[in-house]
Amino acid sequence: MKEKIYTIPVNEAYDTECECPLCFLQNKLERDAVSFALGDAMMQPDHRETSNKIGYCREHFSLMMQRPNKLSLALVLDTHLKNIRSELDKCEKSSSTSVKGFFGRDKSQNLSEKLCSLLGELENSCMICKKIDSTMEHYIDVLFYMWDKEDDFRNKFERSKGVCLPHLQLLAKSAPGYLSKSRAGEFLSSLLQKESSELSRVQEDIHKFTLKFDYRNADMPWGTAQDAPIRTVEKIAGSITPLETEV
Numbered sequence: 001m002k003e004k005i006y007t008i009p010v011n012e013a014y015d016t017e018c019e020c021p022l023c024f025l026q027n028k029l030e031r032d033a034v035s036f037a038l039g040d041a042m043m044q045p046d047h048r049e050t051s052n053k054i055g056y057c058r059e060h061f062s063l064m065m066q067r068p069n070k071l072s073l074a075l076v077l078d079t080h081l082k083n084i085r086s087e088l089d090k091c092e093k094s095s096s097t098s099v100k101g102f103f104g105r106d107k108s109q110n111l112s113e114k115l116c117s118l119l120g121e122l123e124n125s126c127m128i129c130k131k132i133d134s135t136m137e138h139y140i141d142v143l144f145y146m147w148d149k150e151d152d153f154r155n156k157f158e159r160s161k162g163v164c165l166p167h168l169q170l171l172a173k174s175a176p177g178y179l180s181k182s183r184a185g186e187f188l189s190s191l192l193q194k195e196s197s198e199l200s201r202v203q204e205d206i207h208k209f210t211l212k213f214d215y216r217n218a219d220m221p222w223g224t225a226q227d228a229p230i231r232t233v234e235k236i237a238g239s240i241t242p243l244e245t246e247v
């Protein structure tokens with residue numbers, strides 16, 4: 001039996017009419033994680049220590065910037081920047097004390113490599129991405145479990161509007177690890193069939209949208225095509241994070 005804290009949100013996401021229930025789950029996690037980073041996390045020394053070290057990616061800094069609470073963000077930035085400066089200092093010091101090594105590396109090579117490794121690590125680390133990835137793994141686990149064992153969920157999955165292409169890739173990559181060989185095969189072919197009919201639906205809408213700009217089609221009803229550009233982008237590239245309005 002899978003934990004309800006994961007099965008309930010996945011079921012709820014599949015009850016919505018969205019273009020990708022996995023993006024729906026991810027957006028919620030993202031909003032909660034931004035609130036936490038600028039709220040409760042500020043009071044937790046352990047969390048502060050890790051966030052000073054790991055920091056946040058560009059996308060998540062951008063979401064934090066959109067929140068009105070600039071003091072919380074400034075406190076996070078102040079200590080994180082201090083940590084970055086100290087790591088850069090260490091990098092410079094350790095490189096200037098190291099002597100020419102066995103492989104003929106000189107000081108400039110050493111410093112270049114150390115700097116790139118430090119900055120690369122910093123660029124790829126984010127407290128919010130880390131949290132989202134780990135919870136999404138649980139969601140993917142329960143999604144496969146419920147698809148395999150629960151008729152109700154499998155029917156919901158069949159009635160859904162498919163997923164975005166990045167999440168299609170995630171499901172395709174994960175299926176063999178969660179399902180038996182034959183079940184993974186069934187899952188993937190039904191997933192692909194569904195996706196193909198959903199992409200065709202989206203294509204119809206986006207095409208209709210373009211036709212509406214021809215004056216001869218002025219009276220043609222919009223049907224479901226009015227918001228086709230955003231839905232098409234989201235289907236192809238994944239949900240675009242909406243502007244933050246939450247305090």
Ligand SMILES: [Zn+2]
Nearest residue numbers: 020023164167
């Ligand atoms: Zn998605």
Ligand SMILES: [Zn+2]
Nearest residue numbers: 057060126129
């Ligand atoms: Zn991030």
